[in-house]
Amino acid sequence: MATHVDVCGFCFIKPVFGFCENCSLRLCDTCFNVHTKASGHITFSLDNTLPDTVATVVRNLDIHEQKCSSHTTENVSFYCEIHDKPVCGRCMRLNHSSCLKSVIDLHDISFNEQQTNECFSHFDKLKEEIQEIEKSVTENIKTVGDLKETYMNAIKAYRKRLDDRLNMLQSKIESAGKSKCDENVERLQNIADECKETYALIDKKRKLIEELLRNKQERNLFIISKGLDTEITVIKGVLRQAKLDNHVVRFGFEENSSLERTLLNDIHEFGTLQETCDGSEMEPETTLEVEVRFYLH
Numbered sequence: 703m704a705t706h707v708d709v710c711g712f713c714f715i716k717p718v719f720g721f722c723e724n725c726s727l728r729l730c731d732t733c734f735n736v737h738t739k740a741s742g743h744i745t746f747s748l749d750n751t752l753p754d755t756v757a758t759v760v761r762n763l764d765i766h767e768q769k770c771s772s773h774t775t776e777n778v779s780f781y782c783e784i785h786d787k788p789v790c791g792r793c794m795r796l797n798h799s800s801c802l803k804s805v806i807d808l809h810d811i812s813f814n815e816q817q818t819n820e821c822f823s824h825f826d827k828l829k830e831e832i833q834e835i836e837k838s839v840t841e842n843i844k845t846v847g848d849l850k851e852t853y854m855n856a857i858k859a860y861r862k863r864l865d866d867r868l869n870m871l872q873s874k875i876e877s878a879g880k881s882k883c884d885e886n887v888e889r890l891q892n893i894a895d896e897c898k899e900t901y902a903l904i905d906k907k908r909k910l911i912e913e914l915l916r917n918k919q920e921r922n923l924f925i926i927s928k929g930l931d932t933e934i935t936v937i938k939g940v941l942r943q944a945k946l947d948n949h950v951v952r953f954g955f956e957e958n959s960s961l962e963r964t965l966l967n968d969i970h971e972f973g974t975l976q977e978t979c980d981g982s983e984m985e986p987e988t989t990l991e992v993e994v995r996f997y998l999h
Contacts (some may be wrong), residue, residue: 704921711771728767740933764919766808781806788925813923818915821927824934825904828941832897835944840893842950844884849953852937853879856955860973870873875955878975882953892955893944 707732710716716730722737723744728736738745765788770776776790783804794805841894854876907926914922956974967977 711774720745725774726763727774746824764917765921765925779808781808781811781921783928786928787993788921808921811921811924813920813927815915817927818923821911821930822908824930825908827935828834828855828904828934829901831941832901834846835941835948836894836897837946839890839897843887843890846883846949848881849950850879853883853953853955856957857973860955860957875973877994879953879955882951882975882977886950888948889947891950896940896944902935910972949979 708718710733711727712725712729712733716732719736720737721758722731722734723746725737727760729745732749734745736839760812766777766779767924768778770790770793773790773792778788778790780791780794780798781788781846782794782798782801783806784801785798788808789805794801798805824928857872857879858874861868911923911926916924954976956976958973960976
């Protein structure tokens with residue numbers, strides 16, 4: 703069942719579907735269609751999968767000039783820091799009486815250009831960091847490709863000296879190299895995709911703040927800024943993880959020198975896959991070398 707903030711502000715029955723600028727009301731689909739047909743009414747649908755905050759919808763009016771969705775005759779004049787929510791006077795009395803020490807009068811709030819520039823500065827630094835990671839990822843993907851080519855050529859050169867009995871063993875070791883390459887590429891590509899998504903998220907947030915700044919919606923800017931520290935911390939966490947994962951598990955083919963001498967004996971070992979891990983800023987400086995052996999059963 704929809705809560706009181708999710709119910710149509712006109713019929714008070716059905717869930718919210720859209721918003722009417724003229725009436726400052728959240729509307730269900732039926733009431734939304736009626737308002738859409740009314741002359742001069744500005745309406746738009748809302749994405750109900752996201753929390754309805756000032757950060758999701760940019761209005762023509764600053765937040766303190768808008769009507770409360772629950773009490774349509776009251777302006778949203780206060781901001782509750784505990785619930786991270788703008789409220790009207792009636793909401794404050796009914797639902798936020800225990801939060802009075804954490805309630806801010808939006809009429810007393812200002813958000814100046816310097817504060818906005820500080821937000822942009824954080825965005826710019828994060829974007830620069832993303833670009834550096836993306837560049838490194840691109841270089842590492844190329845390195846993986848070069849490693850794969852060298853690895854496969856070594857296997858083929860060695861295979862020429864051996865007879866047809868090595869076909870099955872060769873298939874195993876080639877598959878190991880391809881799998882290792884795929885693991886590298888998949889991990890690095892995931893980092894690149896996440897970087898692009900985070901980059902786009904920052905641009906979206908910046909455009910929202912720029913629009914609010916043009917419209918001089920200082921209270922909206924203030925409310926958005928309250929969540930920026932958390933959002934930036936989350937983004938930094940994503941970037942830290944990206945740096946940690948941004949490495950290449952290096953691998954190469956090592957010949958089995960005794961294979962030619964013992965091929966006619968029941969030998970079940972084709973060679974070894976050598977892998978080293980480097981390239982991550984978060985990894986220790988020492989290089990880890992792992993030897994993986996494959997056996998024919």
